[in-house]
Amino acid sequence: EFLEKYTTDMDIVLIFSGLFSAVSTSFIAAMESNLSPDPSDTTMALRIQIITYKNLSMSLLTAFGAVLGKQWLIK
Numbered sequence: 001e002f003l004e005k006y007t008t009d010m011d012i013v014l015i016f017s018g019l020f021s022a023v024s025t026s027f028i029a030a031m032e033s034n035l036s037p038d039p040s041d042t043t044m045a046l047r048i049q050i051i052t053y054k055n056l057s058m059s060l061l062t063a064f065g066a067v068l069g070k071q072w073l074i075k
Helices: 002-033 039-074
Strands: none
Touching (some): 002 039
Protein backbone atom coordinates (compact mmCIF):
# COMPACT_ATOMS: atom_id res chain seq x y z
CA GLU A 1 0.00 0.00 0.00
CA PHE A 2 2.84 2.38 0.83
CA LEU A 3 4.58 1.70 -2.46
CA GLU A 4 1.38 2.04 -4.49
CA LYS A 5 0.55 5.40 -2.90
CA TYR A 6 3.94 6.93 -3.53
CA THR A 7 4.25 5.43 -6.99
CA THR A 8 0.97 7.07 -8.04
CA ASP A 9 2.10 10.32 -6.40
CA MET A 10 5.29 10.22 -8.45
CA ASP A 11 3.24 9.60 -11.60
CA ILE A 12 1.19 12.70 -10.88
CA VAL A 13 4.33 14.78 -10.27
CA LEU A 14 5.79 13.53 -13.56
CA ILE A 15 2.64 14.44 -15.49
CA PHE A 16 2.38 17.94 -14.06
CA SER A 17 6.08 18.69 -14.38
CA GLY A 18 6.00 17.49 -17.99
CA LEU A 19 3.04 19.71 -18.79
CA PHE A 20 4.63 22.68 -17.03
CA SER A 21 7.89 22.12 -18.90
CA ALA A 22 6.04 22.07 -22.20
CA VAL A 23 4.26 25.33 -21.41
CA SER A 24 7.48 26.98 -20.20
CA THR A 25 9.30 25.88 -23.33
CA SER A 26 6.59 27.36 -25.54
CA PHE A 27 6.80 30.67 -23.66
CA ILE A 28 10.57 30.70 -24.03
CA ALA A 29 10.32 29.97 -27.76
CA ALA A 30 7.76 32.74 -28.24
CA MET A 31 9.81 35.16 -26.17
CA GLU A 32 13.04 34.48 -28.06
CA SER A 33 11.44 35.46 -31.36
CA ASN A 34 10.12 38.76 -29.95
CA LEU A 35 13.40 40.08 -28.54
CA SER A 36 14.41 43.48 -29.82
CA PRO A 37 17.83 45.10 -29.82
CA ASP A 38 16.45 48.16 -27.97
CA PRO A 39 18.76 48.76 -24.96
CA SER A 40 15.96 50.17 -22.78
CA ASP A 41 14.05 46.88 -22.94
CA THR A 42 17.10 44.75 -22.27
CA THR A 43 16.93 44.75 -18.46
CA MET A 44 13.28 43.77 -18.25
CA ALA A 45 13.60 41.16 -21.00
CA LEU A 46 16.64 39.70 -19.27
CA ARG A 47 14.78 39.42 -15.97
CA ILE A 48 11.84 37.70 -17.63
CA GLN A 49 14.20 35.30 -19.41
CA ILE A 50 15.95 34.45 -16.17
CA ILE A 51 12.63 33.71 -14.47
CA THR A 52 11.36 31.51 -17.29
CA TYR A 53 14.64 29.59 -17.55
CA LYS A 54 14.62 29.07 -13.76
CA ASN A 55 11.05 27.76 -13.98
CA LEU A 56 11.99 25.36 -16.76
CA SER A 57 15.10 24.18 -14.90
CA MET A 58 13.20 23.55 -11.67
CA SER A 59 10.46 21.70 -13.51
CA LEU A 60 12.96 19.43 -15.24
CA LEU A 61 14.79 18.89 -11.94
CA THR A 62 11.49 17.93 -10.31
CA ALA A 63 10.77 15.44 -13.08
CA PHE A 64 14.26 13.98 -12.70
CA GLY A 65 13.75 13.64 -8.94
CA ALA A 66 10.41 11.94 -9.47
CA VAL A 67 11.95 9.44 -11.90
CA LEU A 68 14.73 8.67 -9.42
CA GLY A 69 12.22 8.31 -6.60
CA LYS A 70 10.05 6.04 -8.68
CA GLN A 71 13.02 3.83 -9.59
CA TRP A 72 14.01 3.69 -5.92
CA LEU A 73 10.51 2.69 -4.88
CA ILE A 74 10.32 -0.09 -7.47
CA LYS A 75 13.57 -1.69 -6.30
